[in-house]
Amino acid sequence: MNEQEKKEEESPLVQVISKLIGLIIFLLFVILGLIYVAVFGFPKIITEHVPPPSGSPVSKSESATNSFWQAPDTSSLAMNKDREQILYGRALIANTALYLGPSGSVAHLGNGMNCQNCHLDAGTKPFGNNYSATASTYPKFRERSGKTEDLNKRINDCFERSLNGKGLDTMSKEMQAMKAYIIWLGKDVKKGEKPKGAGIEDLAYLDRAADPMQGKKSFMTKCISCHGEDGQGKPSTDGKTYIYPPLWGIHSYNTGAGLYRITRLAGYIKNNMPLGASIESPQITNEEAWDIAAFLNSQERPTGMIEKDWPDIRNKPVDQPFGPYAETYSETQHKYGPFGPIAEAKKKTKKKSA
Ligand code: HEC
Numbered sequence: 001m002n003e004q005e006k007k008e009e010e011s012p013l014v015q016v017i018s019k020l021i022g023l024i025i026f027l028l029f030v031i032l033g034l035i036y037v038a039v040f041g042f043p044k045i046i047t048e049h050v051p052p053p054s055g056s057p058v059s060k061s062e063s064a065t066n067s068f069w070q071a072p073d074t075s076s077l078a079m080n081k082d083r084e085q086i087l088y089g090r091a092l093i094a095n096t097a098l099y100l101g102p103s104g105s106v107a108h109l110g111n112g113m114n115c116q117n118c119h120l121d122a123g124t125k126p127f128g129n130n131y132s133a134t135a136s137t138y139p140k141f142r143e144r145s146g147k148t149e150d151l152n153k154r155i156n157d158c159f160e161r162s163l164n165g166k167g168l169d170t171m172s173k174e175m176q177a178m179k180a181y182i183i184w185l186g187k188d189v190k191k192g193e194k195p196k197g198a199g200i201e202d203l204a205y206l207d208r209a210a211d212p213m214q215g216k217k218s219f220m221t222k223c224i225s226c227h228g229e230d231g232q233g234k235p236s237t238d239g240k241t242y243i244y245p246p247l248w249g250i251h252s253y254n255t256g257a258g259l260y261r262i263t264r265l266a267g268y269i270k271n272n273m274p275l276g277a278s279i280e281s282p283q284i285t286n287e288e289a290w291d292i293a294a295f296l297n298s299q300e301r302p303t304g305m306i307e308k309d310w311p312d313i314r315n316k317p318v319d320q321p322f323g324p325y326a327e328t329y330s331e332t333q334h335k336y337g338p339f340g341p342i343a344e345a346k347k348k349t350k351k352k353s354a
């Protein structure tokens, strides 16, 4: 038998064996694959991996930020007249006092604070009291006035209450610019919709009254480095505005302002203070936020023009600290809570009167 014959004789057997080995290896891979999937789940073969900007390691919380509303970028504005107006509106909101404060260059309407002190990052920060849902929801009926309000009215509300000053002429260049900016910010939000992270977060109620004494303790450790022990903040060197705005006293928001309602103030503080805090990385607990808010709003501040507010008392919010009310809870409980029982009672008065 020569070599050639040997090969020919062996070949059927060799073929069967090599096929069997192939099959076994294949089955082995299938089984290993199944075990992998059972243990780890399907591997993500196509992932949109965006490299993090240098110097900022991507954490779980940071990547989740993407699901909150994001303001359009001012650099996307076309070079035209609209751009000029929108940017002027933004400047007025960021540096209100320079234009409209007690020593403002255009008029003297406000108290030295800026809109941005409360509408952070010119009204663009998630849960930083942003304007994401403003264009999409105005004009709207508001229970506070009992009227349908347009943006002029809403902006002037903040001038008169939050800035404890006077409203702008609605035809003025400044009012038109602020509106243009706010409308441009919300241009991608559908009419009637509120994007995730809009405005101020509604915190869960405590099952006790918020405690100003407890709040004072937290305030002393977490807030005075900027706002001062006396809560008066720190004026800028030219005296026109503040580096750190005042939290009470004659230069602060008045008793008709949104922040004078504790749910608004607690929600604002929780996700924004101390400066640098955010919804993704809060620096205080809900409980601390409620107690600090109780402390701040128990201090002296200017009186707002609130006589005509909430004409239908059944629709007063649980935390409106001025009576009369449609239920029997005291002004003190409406100021500090607990709010659960008031909310329950309100459901009943609403049903009865409906
Ligand atoms: C002291 C804090 C404070 C200052 C300063 C302030 N605001 Fe406000 N603003 C609020 C609060 C609180 C609300 C109501 C938020 C809520 O109801 O959840 C509000 C609401 C608004 C709204 C309605 C937003 C919406 O989507 O419903 C507009 C518009 C507005 N402010 C504009 C301004 C402008 C313009 C300025 C500057 C002239 C200003 N605010 C200054 C606290 C402030």
Ligand code: HEC
Pocket: 114, 116, 117, 118, 120, 121, 219, 222, 223, 224, 225, 226, 227, 243, 244, 245, 246, 247, 253, 269, 273, 274, 275, 284, 292
């Ligand atoms: C590191 C400095 C810093 C610390 C600490 C700090 N804040 Fe502020 N706070 C600011 C600045 C700055 C603003 C205005 C933000 C802006 O204009 O962008 C502000 C704004 C505010 C406002 C809204 C404007 C006003 O004057 O009413 C409140 C309320 C507030 N802070 C409360 C607090 C509370 C409560 C604490 C402690 C939990 C605190 N802050 C800690 C710097 C600070």
